[in-house]
Amino acid sequence: MRQYLFLAIAGACGAVAAQTPATNPMPDGSRDMFIGIGAQSEPRYEGARDNRTRPLPVIQVQWSNGIFVSSMSLGWHLSQSPSMEFGPMLTLSPRRDRDGLSYGAGGVSEGAGARMGFASADPVGFEPEAGDDGDRLRDMDVIQRRVLAGGFFNYYLSPKLRLTNTLSYGSGRRHNGAQLHTALQYMMEDVAPHHCVVLSAGLSLANGAENRTWFGVTEAEADRAGMRAYRPGAGVQEVRAGVRWNWALSPAWILTSGATVSRLVGDAKHSPLVERPTNYSVSTALAYRF
Numbered sequence: 001m002r003q004y005l006f007l008a009i010a011g012a013c014g015a016v017a018a019q020t021p022a023t024n025p026m027p028d029g030s031r032d033m034f035i036g037i038g039a040q041s042e043p044r045y046e047g048a049r050d051n052r053t054r055p056l057p058v059i060q061v062q063w064s065n066g067i068f069v070s071s072m073s074l075g076w077h078l079s080q081s082p083s084m085e086f087g088p089m090l091t092l093s094p095r096r097d098r099d100g101l102s103y104g105a106g107g108v109s110e111g112a113g114a115r116m117g118f119a120s121a122d123p124v125g126f127e128p129e130a131g132d133d134g135d136r137l138r139d140m141d142v143i144q145r146r147v148l149a150g151g152f153f154n155y156y157l158s159p160k161l162r163l164t165n166t167l168s169y170g171s172g173r174r175h176n177g178a179q180l181h182t183a184l185q186y187m188m189e190d191v192a193p194h195h196c197v198v199l200s201a202g203l204s205l206a207n208g209a210e211n212r213t214w215f216g217v218t219e220a221e222a223d224r225a226g227m228r229a230y231r232p233g234a235g236v237q238e239v240r241a242g243v244r245w246n247w248a249l250s251p252a253w254i255l256t257s258g259a260t261v262s263r264l265v266g267d268a269k270h271s272p273l274v275e276r277p278t279n280y281s282v283s284t285a286l287a288y289r290f
Helices: 208-215 219-225
Strands: 031-043 051-063 067-070 073-076 084-093 095-097 100-102 146-158 161-171 177-192 195-206 235-248 253-264 278-289
Touching: 031 253, 051 278, 084 161, 161 208, 177 208, 195 208, 208 235
Parallel strands: none
Antiparallel strands: 031 051, 031 278, 051 067, 067 073, 073 084, 084 146, 095 100, 146 161, 161 177, 177 195, 195 235, 235 253, 253 278
């Protein structure tokens, strides 16, 4: 059942750790593929007050040579040890405009698990604070999609406990933003027949360039928006906890659902762009195994 353990669905945004599927030994020349569709409710952008719900395409493919596509990441398992997983990885970082985060039309050519982006609307009953029109991204520069280079290193502390580390580099105006995601993931296979639950807790660290990309406000942006300029530094950016539930309906069909709670900390939390430092996302999807 290990092949179900880290079935990854499209992440919430650029700051969410890429999920690398566990190494799945298979005969030479073979591959293991999941494709499906579901729905996800997530913040409009990191630190936004409002969530939005949208379709969620799912794709995960592993080949016997170690190459995998998972969510918006392309990687290569190089380790031959059953207790370690490591290798290089490319990740698609999302676009952010005044509507929030968007990945455009989903498709393998644009990044595995790319999602369909929609303009967001303020939730019913939301009353902007004084001096806040409810759209703090309105006068911010657009952050373009980018392919980030990096790698991953995962270590099994026990057959059910995995320490994951993912490093990405290349964001920001000068392509020098870096981010490290680290987490502990604990698998419970024996909850019930055909069910697997994975609990996780982790944090994200960012250098100054990464934090300034997503949470900084330049002098020009501050003049346009009528807010204070803000130049965050490096440090812990976010802490989070999550749960993933995979239900094998049959040998071919799997229902994968998840929930994550995250909280911005440090300089990211104090950005004038942040409306609410604590956010949540929930998702569910039905996938078919080929």
